[in-house]
Amino acid sequence: KNEVEQSPQNLTAQEGEFITINCSYSVGISALHWLQQHPGGGIVSLFMLSSGKKKHGRLIATINIQEKHSSLHITASHPRDSAVYICAVRPSGYALNFGKGTSLLVTP
Amino acid sequence: NAGVTQTPKFRILKIGQSMTLQCTQDMNHNYMYWYRQDPGMGLKLIYYSVGAGITDKGEVPNGYNVSRSTTEDFPLRLELAAPSQTSVYFCASLPEYTYNEQFFGPGTRLTVL
Numbered sequence: 001k002n003e004v005e006q007s008p009q010n011l012t013a014q015e016g017e018f019i020t021i022n023c024s025y026s027v028g029i030s031a032l033h034w035l036q037q038h039p040g041g042g043i044v045s046l047f048m049l050s051s052g053k054k055k056h057g058r059l060i061a062t063i064n065i066q067e068k069h070s071s072l073h074i075t076a077s078h079p080r081d082s083a084v085y086i087c088a089v090r091p092s093g094y095a096l097n098f099g100k101g102t103s104l105l106v107t108p
Numbered sequence: 109n110a111g112v113t114q115t116p117k118f119r120i121l122k123i124g125q126s127m128t129l130q131c132t133q134d135m136n137h138n139y140m141y142w143y144r145q146d147p148g149m150g151l152k153l154i155y156y157s158v159g160a161g162i163t164d165k166g167e168v169p170n171g172y173n174v175s176r177s178t179t180e181d182f183p184l185r186l187e188l189a190a191p192s193q194t195s196v197y198f199c200a201s202l203p204e205y206t207y208n209e210q211f212f213g214p215g216t217r218l219t220v221l
Binding site: 042088 | 139141143148149150151152153156158166167196198200209210211212214215217
């Protein structure tokens with residue numbers, strides 16, 4: 001089974017700060033996903049990566065396949081970014097293995 | 109499109125009762141999944157389906173059953189509910205398993221007392 005480790009578990013930042021959340025996994029994968037879970041519980045997909053880097057607005061996701069590591073960056077953080085960010089990996093097959101999530105609180 | 113819908117949103121069961129969690133998607137997706145999320149833990153796969161009539165077990169299938177008679181619907185059945193099944197349950201779908209985005213339902217919060 002592919003173990004997915006996220007760090008930090010909890011993160012508090014001031015509005016405007018640059019934020020980095022890390023994800024490491026143990027075996028080869030075909031893709032890595034970053035998800036966002038809002039305080040109300042809903043889950044939305046942010047990125048799917050198989051190599052390199054993707055950017056969407058203030059969010060940037062990178063992956064290093066050789067090092068089995070991915071990072072999610074948030075630039076110019078805002079209180080509305082407060083959420084749980086979840087890393088999930090897809091080994092071969094149909095399902096995802098999920099990390100436990102990083103709880104982010106951005107204060108004004 | 110409504111996307112992925114789940115009912116009910118909340119439910120309290122007594123030990124030994126049974127219930128069905130409903131999941132419906134209107135995007136004509138082939139792949140559907142049931143996950144459970146326990147506090148402080150990552151989502152765990154209960155069952156999945158790659159198309160109507162085809163289902164398979166995930167990581168934590170014990171105590172649950174599923175069926176997939178249509179592309180749209182993927183109900184999860186709990187028989188003889190136990191306190192260990194207290195969790196938040198998410199249904200998800202995607203058209204192809206290499207597709208970018210997995211679409212999640214809003215979740216069902218289940219408490220077994």
